[in-house]
Amino acid sequence: MLRYLRNKDLINQSFLGEITIIGAGGIASALVTILAQMGFKKFHIWDDDKLEEHNLSTTAYPENYIGMHKADCAKNAILWHQKGAEVSMYLKRWKSGDYLSNIVMLTPDNMETRLDVHMDWKRNTNRK
Numbered sequence: 001m002l003r004y005l006r007n008k009d010l011i012n013q014s015f016l017g018e019i020t021i022i023g024a025g026g027i028a029s030a031l032v033t034i035l036a037q038m039g040f041k042k043f044h045i046w047d048d049d050k051l052e053e054h055n056l057s058t059t060a061y062p063e064n065y066i067g068m069h070k071a072d073c074a075k076n077a078i079l080w081h082q083k084g085a086e087v088s089m090y091l092k093r094w095k096s097g098d099y100l101s102n103i104v105m106l107t108p109d110n111m112e113t114r115l116d117v118h119m120d121w122k123r124n125t126n127r128k
Contacts (some may be wrong), residue, residue: 004112005083011105014038016128022094022117023108024070025049026058031105032074033060036081038046043078044101045071045089047108096120 015047016039021028032043047070051061061073071089078085090098094108096116104121106114121127 010025013039016040016101018044019103019105020029020044020046020099020101020115021074021105021107022046024074025107027107028032028070028074029060029077030108031079032077035077035105036085039082040103041085043075043084044090045074045084046072046090046092046098047074048092054075059065060110100124102126 008092019035019040019042021043024032024045028047032045035043040114049069049070051065051070051073053066056063057065059071060107060124061077065073065076069089069091071091075087075089078087093110094113094117096119100117100120102124104117104127106117
């Protein structure tokens, strides 16, 4: 595909299948855009929070998304940049034992969640 021609020398395109993102707020709001532009095809997004006005100074989401679940905001950003992407949203906090793909991006504001994700991710011998 010509769309990803510039990327193929930078990243092995076989890695761009499925990704899990824990936390869909500030950092993730920019991250999902970049990942969609890179060519990831399947996203799993975990976040139980809604976008509020005070989030606007630390997020890339537009003001008209206020009141939406952050996972919905992330899905909209992904589909804006890659219409064919598959996005699964989980409108809850990730807990140990919940689904993780082999590639995980961790952006929650909760340190306990970070540790739990790390421990589950380490147990996956296929992780990337």
